[in-house]
Amino acid sequence: MDVLEAIRRRRSVRQFRPDPVPEEMIRTLLDAARLAPSSYNLQPWEFVVVTDPEVRRRLRVAANNQAQVEEAPVVIVCLGSLRQQDALAARLEASLPPDAPPERRERVMKTVQRHKHDPEFRKIHVLTSTYIGVAFLVLAAQSFGLGTCWMGGFDPDQVRSLLGIPEDFLVASLVAVGWPAEGLEFRPRQRRPLEEIVHWNHFGRRPDWEPVTSQ
Numbered sequence: 001m002d003v004l005e006a007i008r009r010r011r012s013v014r015q016f017r018p019d020p021v022p023e024e025m026i027r028t029l030l031d032a033a034r035l036a037p038s039s040y041n042l043q044p045w046e047f048v049v050v051t052d053p054e055v056r057r058r059l060r061v062a063a064n065n066q067a068q069v070e071e072a073p074v075v076i077v078c079l080g081s082l083r084q085q086d087a088l089a090a091r092l093e094a095s096l097p098p099d100a101p102p103e104r105r106e107r108v109m110k111t112v113q114r115h116k117h118d119p120e121f122r123k124i125h126v127l128t129s130t131y132i133g134v135a136f137l138v139l140a141a142q143s144f145g146l147g148t149c150w151m152g153g154f155d156p157d158q159v160r161s162l163l164g165i166p167e168d169f170l171v172a173s174l175v176a177v178g179w180p181a182e183g184l185e186f187r188p189r190q191r192r193p194l195e196e197i198v199h200w201n202h203f204g205r206r207p208d209w210e211p212v213t214s215q
Contacts (some may be wrong), residue, residue, distance in 0.1 A: 006143050009142060010138065010139065011150055013068070013147025013176075014067065014068040016179060016180065017073075020073050021146065021179070024108045025146075028140065029076075030049075032137055032140035033133040034133070036132045036133040036135070037103060040088050042125070043129075044082075045078065045129070046169065047077065048077040050076070056070050059077075063159075064153045066151060066153065068151075071176075071178075075174055075175065076174070076175045078171075079169040079170060079172060080130035080169065082170065083169075085122050086168075089116045096108050096197075097108075099174070118156060131173070141177055142201070148176060149176040156170075156171040160170045194211075
């Protein structure tokens with residue numbers, strides 16, 4: 001399955017067969033996430049793979065009682081590492097040569113301070129790249145015929161406590177992974193039309209395209 005086909009076929013799956021997902025396949029999904037692009041090559045993603053039924057049952061409580069968290073044979077908890085953010089700030093500072101011109105030094109140090117000390121920026125910077133890794137993981141799963149459900153509805157503190165996640169990691173998302181239940185039917189996806197969301201060279205200038213109707 002090529003990338004565009006995987007994108008078109010992907011649906012959020014909330015009912016799964018109990019069949020296990022081979023460990024080697026899980027490894028391939030995680031490796032796909034590892035190969036995603038990230039800002040400054042930040043690579044902030046880390047993953048907790050949950051296959052233990054009892055841990056999934058307790059994780060379901062932390063995820064607003066979403067049934068797929070317990071029913072899917074695998075749940076991948078996707079984390080964004082603030083440790084990588086700190087390491088990036090250190091690399092940026094170290095890259096500044098001693099004889100750098102004052103204007104360059106000021107520019108770089110302003111960037112370093114933002115990466116070190118601006119909590120909102122740090123969070124957004126880490127999560128933005130982490131979510132690209134999650135998207136790669138989901139599409140890789142689709143290429144194997146696996147179903148996934150990306151979830152943002154959970155209590156991060158409960159997830160952190162249950163899985164022993166340190167404070168300097170952000171809980172970005174939970175992804176249920178498994179074989180879709182037999183006989184699942186999917187309604188057409190509701191997506192804004194392309195001609196409504198694209199501007200050409202200037203906001204408000206629409207391309208002269210025929211409407212795209214694919215779901």
